Structures are given as structure tokens and as C-alpha cells.
Amino acid sequence: MENKDLLEEAKKFGFIQDNQVWLKPFMDFPARQVGEVKEVEDESLVYFAHRFDQFQEKVMALIKKIEESENKGSFLMKVMHLKEQIGKYDAVGDFEALHKILTNAENEIKAAISRNRDKNLSTKIAMITEAEGLQESIDWKGTSERLKELRANWIKTGPVEKALNEEIEERFRTAVEHFFTRKKDFFEDKHAMLNRTLDKYKALIAQSEELKHSDDFEGTTKKLKELQNQWKEVGGNLPRKTSNELWTKFRAAHNYFFERLKNRITETKVESKEKFMEDNLNRKKQLVVEAEELLNLKNMQEATTKAKELQATWKKVGPAKGAESDRVWERFMIACDKVFEMSSLEHYMRKKPLPAEKNSPADQIHARINALRDFIKYDKQEVDVLETNLGKLSTAPSNETFRTMLQGKIRNFNRKITTKTELIDFLKSRLNNSPAASAETTVEAGSENATRQE
Structure with missing residues (x-):
């Protein structure tokens, strides 16, 4: 607007009095001094008209921002501040029109705020309802995250009517704190547990x-x-x-x-095993002694029975270890074999009784010794046959079983020969210990020597 136009506009709303620039009364505002005439009255009016234009531009810029903004409520205080300045701002112009513009803007903003507060109230009531529904939850992690989201959204949500604000804030805070208090107590109890x-x-x-x-x-x-x-x-x-x-x-x-x-x-x-083995060995030694004493029994049938009982007992004793165990077993086996051989000898002698004139104790012993010598001769003949057959046997693997059988038989016959030989010595010891047979033994010995010399 040119200065001429501004001057005309200024004279509509202002005047000069006593070298002072005045704004005419409008609405409920009385006339008031806005400045002084510096030199020329019209120029002073134009100056204050320019100031009005500046103020008006500020108002219109704010109105434009309000129209373009979605959050109109944030401009309320600025509108009210400019509206308040209308009664104080030193300028000359149509302040009544600006007042109406700002008043309309204020009313629109307040209406928008009211609508937003209703919307905010609805939003916050929904958040309160959700928070109260979650306050007894035991899904500590998931519920904690959701309540934190609700709390952040609560802060972002605008205000509600002041009369309701305290109540809904308390309800929301109580629900959220109730859950987090329970959560804290739970983890404290869990930690203590x-x-x-x-x-x-x-x-x-x-x-x-x-x-x-x-x-x-x-x-x-x-x-x-x-x-x-x-x-x-x-x-x-x-x-x-x-x-x-x-x-x-x-x-x-x-x-x-x-x-x-x-x-x-x-x-x-x-x-325990060593003690067990030692006890077994001692028990077997005792059985050997008992077996070796059986030859002193007069009734060889009874001796044979006892030998068999000792053998059964031997089997129940259990194992013993070491070379001594083998020697004890050898002694026991030979002692039993002597009993069985002696029993067989007695059976043989009962079938060939001696004539009455040669039936003295010494004669009985001599007869038994001679019988044993005959048995040994037969056994040796068997051994010779077996050894001959063994020597003729080829080394083919198919003959191994037969070879083992022949070797076993040879060992058995040699053991019998040894047993019979020891029995002969045993009988000779009896003959030597018999006073009635001493002279006969001497004669027999001389006869045997003479026979050997022949």
C-alpha cells in the first residue's frame, strides 16, 4: 500500500492531538496514545500505519500456520498472546478486524482442543482398560513391554478436561504400578528362593x-x-x-x-581270594593226610568208600593256586589211586586163596607183592604197545584226537605203574615191621639176590 493510501487508512483509525498520535477507540478499548509527532503529522500517522501492517502480517502468518497444521491446539497461546497485544501494540489500523480474526481463530482452536480432548479421553480410557486388564498378568516380559508402550503412548496423547485429568491419570498410574510392583515382588521372591x-x-x-x-x-x-x-x-x-x-x-x-x-x-x-585260596590249600592238605591214612585200614572196601567220599569233598573245597597246589593234588590223586589199586588187589586175592600151609601173614604179603609185580608187567606191556602205536601215527592234523587219546592212556598206565610200585614198597614196609615175618623176609631177600646173580 502506498503512503497516500496508508495515510487515508490511518486517518480512519487514528488522529493527532497535542502533537501526539492517538488510536481511536474500538470495541471495548478506549482511545489511547500510541506515539508522538516527530516532525510532520501525516508522516507520523503513516509510520504507525506501517507498524500496524507489520503486526497484521504477523497475525495473518500465524493464521496460515494454524490452517496448515493438524495440531491446532499448540497455537492457542500464541493466538491469545497476539490478541492480548492488540490492546497494547503501538500502531494505527483496524485492530477490531484483527481482534475478530484472532477471536475466531481462538474459538476454532478451542473447539478443536475440545474435540481432541474428547478423543484423548477416549484413547486414554481405552489404555486404562487395557492396563487394568494386564495388571494381574504373570507374563512378566510380554506385559512389561506392552505396559511400557502404553505408558509412552499415554505421554504422547494430549490432555483431557482438567476435571477428569487427575482421575484418569490416577487410574492409569495405579494399574501400571500394580503390575510392576507385583513383578518386583515376584522376582524378589524368586531371587530369595x-x-x-x-x-x-x-x-x-x-x-x-x-x-x-x-x-x-x-x-x-x-x-x-x-x-x-x-x-x-x-x-x-x-x-x-x-x-x-x-x-x-x-x-x-x-x-x-x-x-x-x-x-x-x-x-x-x-x-579275600588269597585267604580263600590259602584256606582251600590247607583243607586239601588235610584231605591228603586222610587219604594217605586209608591204606592202614584193614577193610579195603571201607577204605574205598571213604576215598570216594574224600574225592567228593575235594571237589567242594574250591580252587587253590600255585605250584604247591599242584603237588598237593598229585599226592591226593596218588593216595586215592593206591586205595583203589589195593582194593582191586584184595578182590583179586579173594579169587585166588593161598593153600593152608602157606597162608601166614608174611605169605599173604608176599602173594600180594608178587601179584602187583605181575600187574606192573602187564601194564608195561600195554605201555609198550601204546608207545609203538603212537610212534607209528602220522603227524596229520586228522590224527591229533587219536594221538591225544593214546598219550592220555600212556600217562594213565604210567601212573598205575607208579602207584603199584609204591604199593609194593608199602607192603614191604609192612613185611619188615612184622616180627614173625622177619626171618622169611631175610631168606626172601637172599633168594632174590641169588636169582638176580644167576
């Missing part, structure tokens, strides 16, 4: 550590098994890493003890 569980496990580990060096193997085994049962009953939900570390310590103490127990059992078994 985990500590109690941890203490129980540590106590069981400490007891196990104390027991692992014990030499009371039987009693400690029972105690450790009871500790293992207690460990299972503790339960709890410790972190996996912590649980594994505790179990490793607990198991190590038990493994240490039971490894010692295993070694002790092995040692005891060895000791």
Missing part, C-alpha cells in the same frame, strides 16, 4: 566334601546315597550354568569316594 535353593545345594556339596575321605565305607555309602536323594528333592530353577557348576562339584565329591570304595573292594576281594 534361588538363594535358598543355592544354599541347599551348597550345603549338600559341603557335606559330600566332608564325607569323601571317610574310611567308613558302608556307613558313608548310605549317607552319600541319602544326599543324592536330597539333591533330587531340592528342585528349583537355577540358571543352567550355575546348576551345571554345582552338579559338577557335587558329583566330583561322590565320584572321589566311590572310586576309593571301588579300589577298597578290589583290594578286599584280592585279600
Whole structure:
């Protein structure tokens, strides 16, 4: 607008009085001085008209922003501030029109705010309803995240009517705090429970550590098994890493003890076995003595029965080890063989009784010695035949079973020869110990010598 036009516009709303520039009254605002005439009155009016244009531009720029903005409520205070300045701003112009523009803007903003507050109230009531529905939840993680989202959205949501603000704020805060208080109490209880569980496990580990060096193997085994049962009953939900570390310590103490127990059992078994073997050997030695004494019995049928009983007893005694065991077995076998050979000899003698004139005790002994010599001769003949057959047998693998059988028979006949030879010595000892037969023995010996010299 040119200065001429501005001057005309200024004179509509202002005037000069006493060298001062005045704004005419409008609405409820009285006339007021806005400045002084510097030099020329019209120029002063134009100057204050320019100031009005500047103020009007500021108002219209604000109105434009309000129209373009979605959040009109944020401009309310600026509108009210400019509206308040209308009664103070030093300028000359149509302030009434600006007042109406700002008033309309203020009313529109307040209406928008009212609508937004209703919308905000609806939104916040929905958030309160959701928060109150979640306040008893035990989904601690998921609910915590959702309530945090609601709390952030609550802050972003605009205000509601002041009369309702305190009530809905309290309801929302109470619901959210109720959940987080429960969550805090739960994890405090859980932490305390985990500590109690941890203490129980540590106590069981400490007891196990104390027991692992014990030499009371039987009693400690029972105690450790009871500790293992207690460990299972503790339960709890410790972190996996912590649980594994505790179990490793607990198991190590038990493994240490039971490894010692295993070694002790092995040692005891060895000791028991050695004692068992020693007792068996002593028992077998006693059976040998009993078997060797059977030849002194007059009734060889009774001796044979007792020999068989001793053999049955021998089988029940159990094993013995070492070279001495083999020697004891050899003695026992020969002693029994002597009894059986002597029994066979007696059976043979009963079939060939001696004539009455040669039936003295010495004659009886001589007859038995001679019979044994005949038996030995027959046995040697058998051995010769067997050895001849063995020598003729080829080394083919198919003959191995037969070879083994022949070798076994040879060993048996040699054992019989040895047994009969020892029986002859036994009978000779009887003959030598018999006073009535001493002279006859001397004559027999001389006769035998003469025969050998011939």
C-alpha cells in the first residue's frame, strides 16, 4: 500500500492531538496514545500505519500456520498472546478486524482442543482398560513391554478436561504400578528362593566334601546315597550354568569316594581270594593226610568208600593256586589211586586163596607183592604197545584226537605203574615191621639176590 493510501487508512483509525498520535477507540478499548509527532503529522500517522501492517502480517502468518497444521491446539497461546497485544501494540489500523480474526481463530482452536480432548479421553480410557486388564498378568516380559508402550503412548496423547485429568491419570498410574510392583515382588521372591535353593545345594556339596575321605565305607555309602536323594528333592530353577557348576562339584565329591570304595573292594576281594585260596590249600592238605591214612585200614572196601567220599569233598573245597597246589593234588590223586589199586588187589586175592600151609601173614604179603609185580608187567606191556602205536601215527592234523587219546592212556598206565610200585614198597614196609615175618623176609631177600646173580 502506498503512503497516500496508508495515510487515508490511518486517518480512519487514528488522529493527532497535542502533537501526539492517538488510536481511536474500538470495541471495548478506549482511545489511547500510541506515539508522538516527530516532525510532520501525516508522516507520523503513516509510520504507525506501517507498524500496524507489520503486526497484521504477523497475525495473518500465524493464521496460515494454524490452517496448515493438524495440531491446532499448540497455537492457542500464541493466538491469545497476539490478541492480548492488540490492546497494547503501538500502531494505527483496524485492530477490531484483527481482534475478530484472532477471536475466531481462538474459538476454532478451542473447539478443536475440545474435540481432541474428547478423543484423548477416549484413547486414554481405552489404555486404562487395557492396563487394568494386564495388571494381574504373570507374563512378566510380554506385559512389561506392552505396559511400557502404553505408558509412552499415554505421554504422547494430549490432555483431557482438567476435571477428569487427575482421575484418569490416577487410574492409569495405579494399574501400571500394580503390575510392576507385583513383578518386583515376584522376582524378589524368586531371587530369595534361588538363594535358598543355592544354599541347599551348597550345603549338600559341603557335606559330600566332608564325607569323601571317610574310611567308613558302608556307613558313608548310605549317607552319600541319602544326599543324592536330597539333591533330587531340592528342585528349583537355577540358571543352567550355575546348576551345571554345582552338579559338577557335587558329583566330583561322590565320584572321589566311590572310586576309593571301588579300589577298597578290589583290594578286599584280592585279600579275600588269597585267604580263600590259602584256606582251600590247607583243607586239601588235610584231605591228603586222610587219604594217605586209608591204606592202614584193614577193610579195603571201607577204605574205598571213604576215598570216594574224600574225592567228593575235594571237589567242594574250591580252587587253590600255585605250584604247591599242584603237588598237593598229585599226592591226593596218588593216595586215592593206591586205595583203589589195593582194593582191586584184595578182590583179586579173594579169587585166588593161598593153600593152608602157606597162608601166614608174611605169605599173604608176599602173594600180594608178587601179584602187583605181575600187574606192573602187564601194564608195561600195554605201555609198550601204546608207545609203538603212537610212534607209528602220522603227524596229520586228522590224527591229533587219536594221538591225544593214546598219550592220555600212556600217562594213565604210567601212573598205575607208579602207584603199584609204591604199593609194593608199602607192603614191604609192612613185611619188615612184622616180627614173625622177619626171618622169611631175610631168606626172601637172599633168594632174590641169588636169582638176580644167576
